[in-house]
Amino acid sequence: xxxxxxxxxxxxxxxxxxxxxxxxxxxxxxxxxxxxxxxxxxxxxxxxxxxxxxxxxxxxxxxxxxxxxxxxxxxxxxxxxxxxxxxxxxxxxxxxxx
Numbered sequence: 001x002x003x004x005x006x007x008x009x010x011x012x013x014x015x016x017x018x019x020x021x022x023x024x025x026x027x028x029x030x031x032x033x034x035x036x037x038x039x040x041x042x043x044x045x046x047x048x049x050x051x052x053x054x055x056x057x058x059x060x061x062x063x064x065x066x067x068x069x070x071x072x073x074x075x076x077x078x079x080x081x082x083x084x085x086x087x088x089x090x091x092x093x094x095x096x097x098x
Contacts, residue, residue, distance in 0.1 A: 004034040006054050009044045020092055031071045033064055
């Protein structure tokens with residue numbers, strides 16, 4: 001999972017693209033969260049602990065967790081552990097927003 005820095009929303013995306021590409025080149029399943037977070041209904045400042053620091057906020061982590069859960073299910077990464085083999089790749093995560 002590649003979580004973008006706040007600057008990636010308005011500035012260069014070179015670093016996040018490099019990180020995602022390096023992981024993919026190494027054969028690691030990769031989820032670049034920049035497109036999903038850009039398309040979320042939350043303002044970018046709600047996704048980070050600005051102005052105090054640049055780490056993700058609880059809302060940012062919640063958005064990331066939702067997309068990560070969907071990707072893990074879509075990729076079937078837990079099927080061997082959970083015994084499941086069938087998953088509707090188009091279904092959203094089971095998480096409901098408060």
